[in-house]
Amino acid sequence: MRATCAMTLLAAVRGLTPPARRHGVSCLSAAAGGGRASAAVEQKKARPASTEKLDLAPPRGTRDVYPEDMRVRNWLFGKWRSTAKAFGFEEYDAPVLENEALYVRKAGEEVTQQLYNFEDKGGRRVALRPEMTPSLARMVMARKPTPPLKWFSIPQCWRYERTTRGRRREHYQWNMDIWGVDGAAAEAEALAAMVSFMESVGLTSDDVGIKVNSRAVLAELLARTCGVDAAADAARFAACCVLVDKLEKVPPEALHGDFGALGVAAADVDALAAVLRDAADAGGSLAALEALIGDGPALSNLRALVDLAEAGGFGDWIVVDASVVRGLAYYTGVVFEAFDRQGALRAIAGGGRYDRLLETFGGDPLPAVGFGFGDAVIMELLEEKKLVPETSAGVDVVAFALATGDGDEDAASLKALAGVAATLRSSGASVDVVLEPKKPKWAFKHADRRNAKAAVMLAPSEWAEGRLVAKDLKTGDQADVVVEELAAWVGARED
Amino acid sequence: MRATCAMTLLAAVRGLTPPARRHGVSCLSAAAGGGRASAAVEQKKARPASTEKLDLAPPRGTRDVYPEDMRVRNWLFGKWRSTAKAFGFEEYDAPVLENEALYVRKAGEEVTQQLYNFEDKGGRRVALRPEMTPSLARMVMARKPTPPLKWFSIPQCWRYERTTRGRRREHYQWNMDIWGVDGAAAEAEALAAMVSFMESVGLTSDDVGIKVNSRAVLAELLARTCGVDAAADAARFAACCVLVDKLEKVPPEALHGDFGALGVAAADVDALAAVLRDAADAGGSLAALEALIGDGPALSNLRALVDLAEAGGFGDWIVVDASVVRGLAYYTGVVFEAFDRQGALRAIAGGGRYDRLLETFGGDPLPAVGFGFGDAVIMELLEEKKLVPETSAGVDVVAFALATGDGDEDAASLKALAGVAATLRSSGASVDVVLEPKKPKWAFKHADRRNAKAAVMLAPSEWAEGRLVAKDLKTGDQADVVVEELAAWVGARED
Structure with missing residues (x-):
């Protein structure tokens, strides 16, 4: 501790407002195995009576480091x-x-x-x-x-x-x-x-x-x-x-x-x-x-x-x-x-x-x-001195499957998307795959949060012809790209 | 601890053989301020009687990570x-x-x-x-x-x-x-x-x-x-x-x-x-x-x-x-x-x-x-599976001043060397400066230990003409290089 020590790296931990404890909320969607869980493991829906609300703060004098702070x-x-x-x-x-x-x-x-x-x-x-x-x-x-x-x-x-x-x-x-x-x-x-x-x-x-x-x-x-x-x-x-x-x-x-x-x-x-x-x-x-x-x-x-x-x-x-x-x-x-x-x-x-x-x-x-x-x-x-740079959680691509409302079609799209993501990553791109079928509005908002350069949508009609909808999120340009050329298209986006 | 846990990352800490405690050794060379220390701070030469030999092992179940292990x-x-x-x-x-x-x-x-x-x-x-x-x-x-x-x-x-x-x-x-x-x-x-x-x-x-x-x-x-x-x-x-x-x-x-x-x-x-x-x-x-x-x-x-x-x-x-x-x-x-x-x-x-x-x-x-x-x-x-790569403590350059036996000349060389190192680093090279005047034999051995690409020697006679002796440690090629061209010469060495 040769340097004077121990103030926080960043601002003090933000005041933590514990969420209200909502009793009786349905836990069905969170049951074992997700929404598709077996009835056999659908555990008790009410929280165990013995559960005490946890102290959400880290121990006195320590701090949590959230991703935005971790980047700094x-x-x-x-x-x-x-x-x-x-x-x-x-x-x-x-x-x-x-x-x-x-x-x-x-x-x-x-x-x-x-x-x-x-x-x-x-x-x-x-x-x-x-x-x-x-x-x-x-x-x-x-x-x-x-x-x-x-x-x-x-x-x-x-x-x-x-x-x-x-x-x-x-x-x-x-x-x-x-x-x-x-x-x-x-x-x-x-x-x-x-x-x-x-x-x-x-x-x-x-x-x-x-x-x-x-x-x-x-x-x-x-x-x-x-x-x-x-x-x-x-x-x-x-x-x-x-x-x-x-x-x-x-x-x-x-x-x-x-x-x-x-x-x-x-x-x-x-x-x-x-x-x-x-x-x-x-x-x-x-x-x-x-x-x-x-x-x-x-x-x-x-x-x-x-x-x-x-x-x-x-x-x-x-x-x-x-x-x-x-x-x-x-x-x-x-x-x-x-x-x-x-x-x-x-x-x-x-x-x-x-x-x-x-x-x-x-x-x-x-x-x-x-x-x-x-x-x-x-x-x-x-x-x-305003010398801390802006840091971004940026990924190159947010890839998502268009939600069609048809369960089988959506499952097939998610499977195809896994292959597309693997191909993109092997070309060196970082890819955040959206792991549930989504509408474009949600996906573009998410891509914005992730500061992605491009969004790639896998939709059944285009995919049937081996194509994906790709959007440059900086220029707003949108294109149908065949899967074989997608990595090259992503690589051509500007940083 | 979801993965089974807690074996050492590398091999177990090597058996530590405590060095023999040599009483009465002269501490003059280690006195305050180094060899040039003031008599005023030449502290007691015998070790304090109260000093107990320290346990050199880290606490039970923990490990020290030396540079070669840290690289892995x-x-x-x-x-x-x-x-x-x-x-x-x-x-x-x-x-x-x-x-x-x-x-x-x-x-x-x-x-x-x-x-x-x-x-x-x-x-x-x-x-x-x-x-x-x-x-x-x-x-x-x-x-x-x-x-x-x-x-x-x-x-x-x-x-x-x-x-x-x-x-x-x-x-x-x-x-x-x-x-x-x-x-x-x-x-x-x-x-x-x-x-x-x-x-x-x-x-x-x-x-x-x-x-x-x-x-x-x-x-x-x-x-x-x-x-x-x-x-x-x-x-x-x-x-x-x-x-x-x-x-x-x-x-x-x-x-x-x-x-x-x-x-x-x-x-x-x-x-x-x-x-x-x-x-x-x-x-x-x-x-x-x-x-x-x-x-x-x-x-x-x-x-x-x-x-x-x-x-x-x-x-x-x-x-x-x-x-x-x-x-x-x-x-x-x-x-x-x-x-x-x-x-x-x-x-x-x-x-x-x-x-x-x-x-x-x-x-x-x-x-x-x-x-x-x-x-x-x-x-x-x-x-x-022999899949751990060889890692190297490699630096680009080991830079040293030739020991001449003349204290003033050596001090001047060390000063000049500080400037040379700053120039090299600003060109992007990593430079390990030898901080005492040395003979070439010692310096080349040290450069070998550091896995350096090149060694640069500052010797009074060459330096008087603005030149340094540079040696490519892979090819063995040696050259007199003017200081203005040294960074470019180093940059041209192969990895």
């Missing part, structure tokens, strides 16, 4: 996938349910405090994953694939909040990670991919910026203002970083207690907050940072990253900002955060370098850089 | 998606976590007995979905989209078994459902899609058959042999069907007790078992069924389905079999089951008509037909 989700995931592919990243996946031990970290991160965990029937402590990185680390440790690795995934992630209402408990998150590379070129490559995705959906550096900082810079600041020695006590430093991240959201006083528990005096917290505020205000340059902590080694990696971003053609997206920390304890170097330039939304994406994560799991060290990019905030931004 | 999964899912699209089905999704009430059915089905359920932190009973149909029914009830609907999904489904070891607890399942159509054309369309998928992966009707039956036929048989009146007591009939389904797997004696609880005498159970055995042996024709129960209305829908399958060109896949029941209580009409003709595997897919499901949830009736098609058994079959 597939569009977004498709952009993520094609970006990952362009950058040579390979896709992986891991269980949505993990052993809770994978997330036991003591730095006070939101991600571990809001764990959706429980005990399974075998008494094991498990959790719906709050983020993908620990699973990835486990996978890398287990098989030790030859580095460097560039791996991506689009996992669903979960969190559990007791108190807040209206926030989602699940979201999807694009994860891009590079393992086995020490230098700033890894950070630059991750950010280049992030920017490439943004550009592919029509966003520019006027819409979105990427704040970059380094935990090394933060270590200098914490040493200077609070006397925290990152080198001497990594765990204390990590816990301080998690608290410093919260300074963005709450006044320093609110964190005096937590900092106090880490041995940092209240006055020092206020001083640090002031320095970070000033740094953010000074805004955006390495020079401002240099003025703060000098041109020491803490700045070198950040400087290399800025240079590489310029060379890669996306320097205009980068904003150096000493106040960016990110709320995960395991980051060790550069951290970054994509944000909307208007400042109205939460972070769009976030990530950084986490060279020591494998060690905290008892493994050998392996440098790593990555980011998480949630589906929620980006969709809010894209909707606001 | 994407191939399979892609075939499912393109089939669904050719048939005009729209994709939807629902939460993997559902309210437990959605699965409370009392017919003794395996799917509800093995529910992966638990109490969330708010005290609500929830479950990781065992099957998709109830979620779909809930979604259809909630919004009442205009029928007919053809919807598909590829959900992950879960089950929890206490006793059996080595069986998976999660699997993916292709679900295809048609709502709002009474007649056998709906069943035929679902089966046509199933067959179309099978053909698209190279399976024939010699490899796979689809057994079809109807609960109406079963009602006749249960009435004749056991005195069970389906029309008079739908719940008892449904519970009997779930037991009859088990007759395939265990001897009749093992079910005497369960049938007895439903008021069916042991002798009647044995008689029914014998009839079903004979029907299965007589094998495959409507005539055999007709001999058993006469040509009444119970056969008419099945007969219509067989006719439509012939008309659709897949009659050779269909096997009429009175012993097929399927283990879900909610089926009301035709049921079907895809099986491997060699008889070595569990059911490949299963489904049927479930016209009364919405009613059991307190909704209005709406006829429905659908199937679930798990990823496990089909992959076993495809592997056995």
Whole structure:
């Protein structure tokens, strides 16, 4: 959950009005086997008395994804996938349910405090994953694939909040990670991919910026203002970083207690907050940072990253900002955060370098850089900017059999239609077959709903001569087409 | 979980040999910010004493999906998606976590007995979905989209078994459902899609058959042999069907007790078992069924389905079999089951008509037909038949900067390389940039691992003249190419 998480991909689930429960309605038409069912299975017509009306809403904090929303989700995931592919990243996946031990970290991160965990029937402590990185680390440790690795995934992630209402408990998150590379070129490559995705959906550096900082810079600041020695006590430093991240959201006083528990005096917290505020205000340059902590080694990696971003053609997206920390304890170097330039939304994406994560799991060290990019905030931004494309449930052809009122004739038409549909599909067309005989008025309305390019009607009189009535739904042209030429006729319709 | 479920998509997770824990190893190279890290964040070099070695295996019954396995999964899912699209089905999704009430059915089905359920932190009973149909029914009830609907999904489904070891607890399942159509054309369309998928992966009707039956036929048989009146007591009939389904797997004696609880005498159970055995042996024709129960209305829908399958060109896949029941209580009409003709595997897919499901949830009736098609058994079959294609992590280009040993020169090369990669990608190529300067030997080995078409080397001397060294990895041809022509050179490489 490196990116701020868990709002809905699309608008909130629409208010669901449960249909009135109509007792005593005839169920004959819905009996076993359809209208032609055997009397033997014509089950009780009244609903079982024991039936309770079902709650029609998905569980609290989750959402149903109807086809129109699914198309948008597939569009977004498709952009993520094609970006990952362009950058040579390979896709992986891991269980949505993990052993809770994978997330036991003591730095006070939101991600571990809001764990959706429980005990399974075998008494094991498990959790719906709050983020993908620990699973990835486990996978890398287990098989030790030859580095460097560039791996991506689009996992669903979960969190559990007791108190807040209206926030989602699940979201999807694009994860891009590079393992086995020490230098700033890894950070630059991750950010280049992030920017490439943004550009592919029509966003520019006027819409979105990427704040970059380094935990090394933060270590200098914490040493200077609070006397925290990152080198001497990594765990204390990590816990301080998690608290410093919260300074963005709450006044320093609110964190005096937590900092106090880490041995940092209240006055020092206020001083640090002031320095970070000033740094953010000074805004955006390495020079401002240099003025703060000098041109020491803490700045070198950040400087290399800025240079590489310029060379890669996306320097205009980068904003150096000493106040960016990110709320995960395991980051060790550069951290970054994509944000909307208007400042109205939460972070769009976030990530950084986490060279020591494998060690905290008892493994050998392996440098790593990555980011998480949630589906929620980006969709809010894209909707606001009117960059979400119209998607259509479009099929090429809606094919139907003309209802004649003669049962045998209609059955014969449906049979013939099955063959016609098979022929059309083997030519590559997508075909929505209307599975009951229908009048043209109904069928054309349905074809309109399906955004079909063409409608094909099988009527007994034409079919007796091997012909079908075909209509181009864009131009309105209508033609009698022999079945052997139908696929070619459909293929000639414009998209 | 209409298809028998939950074996692994691919082979079982390989045995994981935990790497030896090497204490005291230097972590310098992995320090914050990489090799160029500030001393200020050079954290403690020994691992924290509190660190316990992590369990590297995913939770029991789940699996990690490494890139080589993910490519196979994407191939399979892609075939499912393109089939669904050719048939005009729209994709939807629902939460993997559902309210437990959605699965409370009392017919003794395996799917509800093995529910992966638990109490969330708010005290609500929830479950990781065992099957998709109830979620779909809930979604259809909630919004009442205009029928007919053809919807598909590829959900992950879960089950929890206490006793059996080595069986998976999660699997993916292709679900295809048609709502709002009474007649056998709906069943035929679902089966046509199933067959179309099978053909698209190279399976024939010699490899796979689809057994079809109807609960109406079963009602006749249960009435004749056991005195069970389906029309008079739908719940008892449904519970009997779930037991009859088990007759395939265990001897009749093992079910005497369960049938007895439903008021069916042991002798009647044995008689029914014998009839079903004979029907299965007589094998495959409507005539055999007709001999058993006469040509009444119970056969008419099945007969219509067989006719439509012939008309659709897949009659050779269909096997009429009175012993097929399927283990879900909610089926009301035709049921079907895809099986491997060699008889070595569990059911490949299963489904049927479930016209009364919405009613059991307190909704209005709406006829429905659908199937679930798990990823496990089909992959076993495809592997056995050698029909799983070779997949490649292939990228178009591996681009690297020649390591010269001169730090400044190397940094300049990496910067230039970022620009070259951006240019190549904007021409549509996928580019894996090596993010550290490397010698050609290492880079070509890496390019081989990535199955790249070409390798591009940026070396200071050539780059000074605006040229790169490009190598076609298939032909071995090597050329100096000016940067302006590099994209065209890459585009001209053969796939």
